[in-house]
Amino acid sequence: MGSSLRLGKILGIEIRLHYSWFIIFALVTMFFYTDFQAAEYSVSVSLAMGLVSSLLIFLSVVAHELAHSVVAIRSGIPVRSITLFVLGGVASIAKEADRPKTEILMAMAGPACSLTIGLASGAAWFATGGHLSEATAFHSVLFWMAVLNLQLGVFNLLPGFPMDGGRVLRSILWQRTRDYRRATHIASIAGQAIGWAIAGVGVVIAVTYLVRGPATAEVIADALFSGGYLVLLGWFLSSIAASSYRQVAWREAMKGITASSAMVSDFRTIPPGMSLMELVRDYIQPNRSRSFVVATDGRLQGVVNIENIRKVPQSRWDMTTAASVMTPVNKVITATPEEEGVSIAEKMEEHRLDGIPVLRDGVVVGLVTRNSLARVMQMRAQFGTR
Numbered sequence: 001m002g003s004s005l006r007l008g009k010i011l012g013i014e015i016r017l018h019y020s021w022f023i024i025f026a027l028v029t030m031f032f033y034t035d036f037q038a039a040e041y042s043v044s045v046s047l048a049m050g051l052v053s054s055l056l057i058f059l060s061v062v063a064h065e066l067a068h069s070v071v072a073i074r075s076g077i078p079v080r081s082i083t084l085f086v087l088g089g090v091a092s093i094a095k096e097a098d099r100p101k102t103e104i105l106m107a108m109a110g111p112a113c114s115l116t117i118g119l120a121s122g123a124a125w126f127a128t129g130g131h132l133s134e135a136t137a138f139h140s141v142l143f144w145m146a147v148l149n150l151q152l153g154v155f156n157l158l159p160g161f162p163m164d165g166g167r168v169l170r171s172i173l174w175q176r177t178r179d180y181r182r183a184t185h186i187a188s189i190a191g192q193a194i195g196w197a198i199a200g201v202g203v204v205i206a207v208t209y210l211v212r213g214p215a216t217a218e219v220i221a222d223a224l225f226s227g228g229y230l231v232l233l234g235w236f237l238s239s240i241a242a243s244s245y246r247q248v249a250w251r252e253a254m255k256g257i258t259a260s261s262a263m264v265s266d267f268r269t270i271p272p273g274m275s276l277m278e279l280v281r282d283y284i285q286p287n288r289s290r291s292f293v294v295a296t297d298g299r300l301q302g303v304v305n306i307e308n309i310r311k312v313p314q315s316r317w318d319m320t321t322a323a324s325v326m327t328p329v330n331k332v333i334t335a336t337p338e339e340e341g342v343s344i345a346e347k348m349e350e351h352r353l354d355g356i357p358v359l360r361d362g363v364v365v366g367l368v369t370r371n372s373l374a375r376v377m378q379m380r381a382q383f384g385t386r
């Protein structure tokens with residue numbers, strides 16, 4: 001995920017904050033601030049409690065994702081990072097579990113962690129007398145920690161993919177049918193259905209508000225907030241359910257494709273000494289390609305693309321060489337001939353590349369491009385070759 005802030009590492013996992021998370025931080029702080037204000041706390045105490053509560057929610061979401069991650073790592077599945085964004089957290093787990101049991105454990109760990117925190121906060125709230133009328137700011141924070149973590153746990157247990165409960169459902173179906181793609185498909189349909197059901201409840205709530213009395217501005221605002229929120233959430237859930245399935249189907253379709261089966265071998269390389277003028281005139285314009293491999297006797301020297309060339313004023317193109325503007329070999333993203341198509345496609349996506357040179361012992365043996373990958377997948381779809 002792009003545009004995020006690196007916070008640090010816990011258990012070797014990078015914790016990142018997507019910029020959209022600041023919206024939540026502000027909203028949550030504001031929510032708690034007004035809540036504490038209504039309970040007649042002073043402005044400074046309310047603000048402090050708002051900030052502390054936001055921070056605790058942040059830590060609760062991190063704990064949830066860490067629980068998933070710890071089980072993943074113990075099962076030998078590497079976890080790159082945890083990113084918090086506007087609607088929660090995502091652990092970037094390097095690959096899917098290869099056994100249903102592993103996935104069930106991984107999926108359950110998050111909600112289990114949230115429910116534990118929720119119950120512990122609730123118990124602490126009760127034990128310290130939070131249910132008595134003279135509740136303090138401390139109790140309010142504990143109470144919200146309990147409510148929010150229980151909600152986080154229960155909500156994630158809904159049996160629709162890609163939520164945690166949906167992952168459990170998929171694993172059970174996977175175990176029964178031995179068909180990973182089909183299991184994911186059914187679980188994602190459940191996810192879409194749950195999304196539409198939540199949106200439906202939202203519509204019903206909004207309509208109830210509107211038909212109950214005269215549609216004053218206040219009633220309309222209430223209807224939009226309480227019902228509209230659920231409609232948005234439901235719509236979001238059903239769309240991620242559909243797109244997560246497409247993602248899985250795509251990965252399945254890519255299975256077995258390697259760099260050597262998807263690369264083109266008849267591409268032209270650029271000698272390092274070639275001028276940008278010549279490069280643009282003889283290569284980029286006629287081929288309409290965006291990037292070229294720079295090599296001497298087949299050995300990779302670097303990659304030059306349109307962005308590199310644009311940094312040089314056109315008047316100097318005839319005296320500037322490809323070698324002086326290219327991305328040097330030590331910074332070029334490359335692939336081995338055995339590398340899997342999925343991993344290459346992910347590299348292209350992550351680094352926004354149009355092509356990746358394939359190297360064997362430092363010699364360029366081919367080039368995988370978005371087009372060449374698409375062509376192989378199309379061929380496989382047409383001829384069913386495996």
Ligand SMILES: [Zn+2]
Nearest residue numbers: 110111156164
């Ligand atoms: Zn989770």
